[in-house]
Amino acid sequence: MNKPDSFYPIKFSDFFPATCIERWMTHGEKISFKKGEFIQTPDKLSERVLLVISGHARLFHLNMNGKECVLGIATEGDFIDLLHVFSDRERHLFSKALTDVTVISLSKQEVKRAVQETPELAMAIMHYLTNKLEDTIEVLEQVAYEKVEERLLFQLKKLANHDEANNGWAPIPSFITHKDIAGMIASTRETVTFLLNKLTQTGEIKQFDQRVWVPIDFFS
Numbered sequence: 001m002n003k004p005d006s007f008y009p010i011k012f013s014d015f016f017p018a019t020c021i022e023r024w025m026t027h028g029e030k031i032s033f034k035k036g037e038f039i040q041t042p043d044k045l046s047e048r049v050l051l052v053i054s055g056h057a058r059l060f061h062l063n064m065n066g067k068e069c070v071l072g073i074a075t076e077g078d079f080i081d082l083l084h085v086f087s088d089r090e091r092h093l094f095s096k097a098l099t100d101v102t103v104i105s106l107s108k109q110e111v112k113r114a115v116q117e118t119p120e121l122a123m124a125i126m127h128y129l130t131n132k133l134e135d136t137i138e139v140l141e142q143v144a145y146e147k148v149e150e151r152l153l154f155q156l157k158k159l160a161n162h163d164e165a166n167n168g169w170a171p172i173p174s175f176i177t178h179k180d181i182a183g184m185i186a187s188t189r190e191t192v193t194f195l196l197n198k199l200t201q202t203g204e205i206k207q208f209d210q211r212v213w214v215p216i217d218f219f220s
Helices: 018-027 082-086 108-116 119-145 148-159 178-185 189-201
Strands: 029-033 038-040 048-054 057-062 068-074 094-097 101-107 169-171 206-208 211-215
Touching: 018 101, 048 082, 048 108, 068 178, 082 108, 082 119, 101 108, 108 119, 119 148, 148 178, 148 189, 148 211, 178 189, 189 206
Parallel strands: none
Antiparallel strands: 029 101, 038 094, 048 101, 057 068, 057 094, 169 211, 206 211
């Protein structure tokens, strides 16, 4: 699932020293959330950063009209709102459990200290920020100039899980809903459902086992 243009965040936990991760796993406060529960809101856990150890969570902002702008999907090994550790700006991130989720709650100071003690992490974060900036520009171009159908196909490419590919087709994770996809492409759930059905009829995608599948050659 780890592709250069994937919608899933870089697993920063891979860059931290193994001893640091072991200490957090052993002594960190573990918190569990049921599917559908909010893990984090802008006014919650302001001095904490969360490390996902199981499950999948949707990361998003809400605009003034209450519409979601989905920023990514956090999975095992991902930090939720890691960049807030290095920012003094007001946070706006929401995270919600797409499946049952367990996280470790860490203090911002503890994470910041680990980064200061590991210079390679600073380079990894710079690399991540550069990629995020490029991704943001790409999304803005899509929203400004591309039709919704083209934005949908672009997003399906990012979401497809190559690890589960079968007979030339790669699936979209089953926990991602039409509403989630709509929040990723600045559209509505109804429009996404309509377009998915249309693309299925034209053979550009498949829908079976309650999942959307896209062809492997779609990525070439």
